[in-house]
Amino acid sequence: MKLLRYGPAGQEKPGCLDAEGRVRDLSGHVDDIAGTALLPETIMRLQALDVTTLPLVDGAPQDTLRLGPCVGQTGKFVCIGLNYADHAAESGLDVPPEPVIFNKWTSAIIGPDDDVVIPRGSSKTDWEVELGVVIGKGGSYIDEADAMDHVAGFCVVNDVSEREFQIERAGTWDKGKGCDTFGPTGPWLVTPDEVGDYDDLSMWLEVDGTRHQDGSTKTMVYKVPHLISYCSQFMSLQPGDIISTGTPPGVGMGLKPPAYLSGGETLRLGIDKLGVQTQTVRSAK
Template sequence: MKFVRFGEPGQENPGVLDAKGRVRDLTGILPDIAGAILGNLPDIDPEGLPLIEGQPRLGPPVAGVGKFIGIGLNYSDHAAEAGMKPPNEPIVFMKATSSITGPNDSVSLPRGSEKSDWEVELGVVIGKPAKYVSEAQALDHVAGYCIVNDVSERSFQIERSGQWTKGKSCDTFGPIGPWLVTPDEVGNPQALDLSLDLNGVRVQTGNTRAMIFTVAQIISHLSEMMSLQPGDVIATGTPPGVGMGMTPPRFLTDGDIMTLEIEGLGRQQQSVTLD
């Protein structure tokens, strides 16, 4: 099933898509798509639910995100593009949860930004608590999958002292959605095509089979370091084609349009503005 949250920022309601891709209202059934509910999402017929007319704004498809975790250099071809050796174990960083926005909300470049970049990524939403889980058990803890744009300010990330978190956490730098798609509908998470277009030109193309560390390996590894809780979101890395890797480098500017797609997970589109 494909779950959504619709409505104005901070006032989103839970919903689900019907067979025609229309939003149906889940408010009478779920208080929100968050917390323990993610471990037991309802399997219901959307046709009997109230239809939401028009094209409502879609918010992040999960609420109450406790941790927003990123995995760096997780595609072999992206590591080569960055001129770096593939890591021996997952590179982990955090994105502030205040960066999270809806899939089609604007991305606002922070003051002083000179090198803001795009990154289409497979997002994993945790549904059940995970601590010291094996790779074999890891996918049992997944509520669903979504698209994440791990927008990154490279000068903040790399050229200023501190951790990558500085360049990853600016407001609006974490568009999530449009949908939370349940694992039964996604199938194998290591066989999904990803793409990102900038102003209508394809810049990123990849497939999750090129991940250095699989979704199961990432969850198992993270659960050794920290407990994963329902609603935690993991961005699992990006394929090649980021602006930093171009010759010469190309970074986001006011008025740019990013369009992201992942097979079976829908489409995002963000316009770039200045803060």
């Protein structure tokens, strides 16, 4: 099932995508794609609905109908760094002996096609297509063998990053990762049964039509179940939390010479079975 949120920013309603690619309204069944709506029992109840009987929403999704972030009320946006060996190599860094954890602030989350805004003072704003894992059933100290029982679904994330803020200024990575608009999420949350083999999904990103990232989740170093178990050692995971699992090579920082966003570009990115995002890049006022 493809769950989504549609409508103006801050006023999104819950919905799903039908077999013809149209949006159906789920307001009669859940208040939002958030919280308890992500629990396994609720997902099962939604999957049992006859989607064709749900109200049809006017407009074409990602065209005349805006889609918001596919998950609402996210409490934690946890990211994993250097989780693709080839990306670590292009960054000139070794694969870490344990997953690298950093955060994107939840105020960074935007819809899949909303504008990405380069922050004031930025000279090195970059792109990263990533597989997002959305927690359904919460927990702490989750066994790796049970980890997938805690997943509500998967989505596309663009881990937009300001490399000077991240690397060259004192402190942790977080301040280069969590600027406003640095977390486009969606277009939809796809339940695991529909995704299938999440360890072999093609993923790509283009800037103004030029493909820079062209990889696959199969080269991920620390796999999804391990990441869920690992993160749950240091924090309780709760419904709606997002774990963004790392990026393949082809980021601007790794190009020779490096290339960064300056405003006016169009980013287009996607992951097999999870949909496509398109963002216009502009500078902060």
